[in-house]
Amino acid sequence: MREGGMLTEKISRRGLFRNAGKLAVGAAAMAAMTSGGLAFLSKAEAKGGPTEKWPWPYEKLDPGKTAEIAYNEWYRVFCGAAVISSVFGQLREKIGAPYTSFPIDAFVFLEGGISGWGTVCGSNAGANIISNIIIGPRIAESADGMLMGSEIMQWYSETAMPVFTPSEPKIKAAIPKTISNSPLCHISVGRWMKAANKDLMSPERKDRCARVTASVAYHLTELLNQWKDNTYATKGTIPSKSCGITGQHNCTDCHGSNVPAPPLPKSL
Template structure:
């Protein structure tokens, strides 16, 4: 395989190695502040909810938009929020190697599964609000809510202040699915643009910014004590992990899940 062969989202192997090198440099420069012991780390990170200070949705979206061109979808959602909370709060946010979440690129390593921006959003909600095993369902429910919103929204929603591509060249599509393959595929068909085109790349950067914006709106409501989950777990309704539009893939032949 050529060293210059492009990844699924257009970055070269050299670009990815540079990103890894930057992460290692950040570690040695002290950007990742390690505790003195594993017990201390556990005491800091496994006590939920994590401290949270309200963020500006627009500023966060701008960070996510620009960050996409380095960390792509999942990594830039996590970075847009955690980088700000490192400054505002510190503590557990200093223990997260943010750039590691670049793996969510292209629906996880280019496989077109869950959109990386949604994976990043669920990472954020479960880190801040806490996982279900910690005695709260809020992290999972907020993650589920933002996934449903993503499926129904005409993406991209957010328009950056200084876009790299003319907004008139970025059409809107409704994915009806949290899958990268379907979301990107529907957009590419409507826009008649290739995966490596500047328009497709900027579209995904704007989708990522849209998710980061919406996520901060929900987190701010939670901080104010006004968040009421507007979501459910699809598996409870269908008896199998699923999305709400089964017919999109199965047509009229949707199989019934066994009851026992």
């Protein structure tokens, strides 16, 4: 990577991201023509234990109820585990096994972008875990689990968040909404903190993250219900397909106007 990029493309950033999204749809169509998945990785075969038969049984859930559970669970197990708990907790009651054997609470570590490192927002990680466990990995029957997780991250990045307001919020004042343009915790939380002028330990920041968690749980449940009804048509994409490197499409957000070009294969 060349050095020297600048974080100065403030105005064009959104536009680039949105245009890149359109490109990515084309890339997804290309991907659908291949063996279903990341074309830079070879097709793999499944083996596995008794819970590695997909899809896992699923019954439609109420998105609003799921979001309320996720909101409240945030205050117990934080973003990633709260999303998992909101869906798998209900499925434990409705269906039982195999959901009863999944260690939901172990995923508390997704908080703060994995142990406070600010990488992927835990609510995105939790949503991907759910969609890929229920629908299965792309090496099994369908790539829809991966594509649904990717769709959640795209939606998360483009949406003024949080979109969900709980029925009994712990913070009564309005919570500002911000667009992260990123699935990463550091950028999502940082942009909100700047807009709200609230610190990381503030009750408002915590409630914002609880509401983002609930928002993701709500939308994920909508998509899972569509999938259950056989009406799910994924908007998910594999960004690296059209980039030549794993990443998002809003390159200038970190690189500025001097976006480095990765080594490309002769066929591109």
